[in-house]
Each structure stands twice: as C-alpha cells, then as structure tokens.
Amino acid sequence: MRQAGALDVVAFDADDTLWHNERFFQLTQARFAALLEDYADADHLGARLLDAERRNIGRYGYGIKGFVLSMIETALEVTEDAVPAPVIRELIEAGHEMLEHPIDLLPHVAETLEALAGQYRLALITKGDLLDQERKVAQSGLGEMFGAVEIVAEKNAATYREVFGRIGTAPERAVMVGNSLKSDVLPALAVGAAGVHVPHALTWALEHETAPEAHPRFFRLPDMSGLPPLLRDLAENSI
Numbered sequence: 001m002r003q004a005g006a007l008d009v010v011a012f013d014a015d016d017t018l019w020h021n022e023r024f025f026q027l028t029q030a031r032f033a034a035l036l037e038d039y040a041d042a043d044h045l046g047a048r049l050l051d052a053e054r055r056n057i058g059r060y061g062y063g064i065k066g067f068v069l070s071m072i073e074t075a076l077e078v079t080e081d082a083v084p085a086p087v088i089r090e091l092i093e094a095g096h097e098m099l100e101h102p103i104d105l106l107p108h109v110a111e112t113l114e115a116l117a118g119q120y121r122l123a124l125i126t127k128g129d130l131l132d133q134e135r136k137v138a139q140s141g142l143g144e145m146f147g148a149v150e151i152v153a154e155k156n157a158a159t160y161r162e163v164f165g166r167i168g169t170a171p172e173r174a175v176m177v178g179n180s181l182k183s184d185v186l187p188a189l190a191v192g193a194a195g196v197h198v199p200h201a202l203t204w205a206l207e208h209e210t211a212p213e214a215h216p217r218f219f220r221l222p223d224m225s226g227l228p229p230l231l232r233d234l235a236e237n238s239i
Helices: 020-034 042-060 064-078 084-097 109-116 130-140 156-169 180-188 224-237
Strands: 009-012 121-127 147-152 176-177 194-196 218-220
Touching: 009 156, 009 180, 020 064, 020 084, 042 064, 064 084, 109 121, 109 224, 121 130, 121 156, 130 147, 147 156, 156 176, 156 180, 176 180, 176 224, 194 224
Parallel strands: 009 121, 009 176, 121 147, 176 194, 194 218
Antiparallel strands: none
C-alpha cells in the first residue's frame, strides 16, 4: 500500500496528449479558407472564426460540432448572408469527415500507459463532445487501461477538485498530464496536483497560456517517454 502523500492517480488529457487532434481542425480550417477565398483572406477569416469559437463555447461546448457551427456562422457573417448553399454543405461534410477520422496515437503513448498501468490508477480527463470523445477512446485501444474516464464540459479548478473526489483521491496525490497549459496544467496545479506539460506542435489558440515555471509541482517533458522516470523521481522525493 502506498504511504500517505504518495502519488496515487495519474490522469491524462486525451486530444493532442494521447492522440493527434488539432491537425484535423487546421486542415479543415484551410479548406474553409479556400471555400471563402473570394470573400476574405485566410488571416482575416481565421481571426473571425476564432472570435466565433470563443463566443460559442458557452453555447456548443468544445469539439467538432461547435467548430462546424462556428464556421457556418463565420461564413454567413463575412458574406453578409450570401454564402452559397454548396459551401454550407461542404462545411457540414468536412465535419462529418472529422468525426469519422481514425485515431492516430502520439509517439510513446501506448508503451508508457502499459508501463504505468500496474503501478498507478490511471484516469482520463477530457473535455469535448460526449459521443465523439467516447468514440475516440473506444477506437484508441487504450480505454481498458483507465480506471476512470471523465468527459467534462470545462476543465477548471472546480472540475479537477470534483473529478479527483469522484475517483477517490486527494489532489495532492494526483498528477495531471496534458498538452494544454490552460486546461490541463494550471487548474490542476491550482487544486494541489502536480502538472506535467507535454507540448504538442499544434495547439489551439484558445488553449495558450504562460507556463508557471517557478511552481514546484510544474514539470515539462518533450514526449510521453519521460513520464515513468519523472513519476519515480516525484515519488522518491515526495514532491
């Protein structure tokens, strides 16, 4: 049995932490820009789309469905409601393709989870559309490694406090691993967990935040392969 204060739960973000995700959004956004190139240049269109996504998080939440609706809203705005119906149809079809895209695991993910599964309780904490996230977890082949899968509307300090409580651990005995400083690291640190940032080359603009370099429980890894030795070091030094 682990001693009081020892690491108990290792929790992971899903999108762009365990598998690729943002690159499909960026490919679709490039397709969106090409469809509307007669009405706005790509940079202006991208800024308008980001504004729509920011406005719509409270309405649609995170994920592909909200992204598609934000593209349609932006298309209507920049064309002053003159966007051709075939463009709307193609945007909907692009969303369908995103929802059906195969899962592509990031390097070292599978072997790292296998190495940790017998030593810690593993949890998945992700936000986004419920059906799409459930699909990705099932298709990833990783689902059985997690003792808990939490698909939440937002990732903030209150969410982590509630989720760790449901899992049955104190935040101080948990580690949260993810690619987003804003959603995965900072709110986990705020409730007392350790936060491990594993950056992804592509990160949505609304997930950008300043790294808390001076925080004693903040760590950064170039990829997932460094997680097992980091956890051993944390346990040995009671960090």
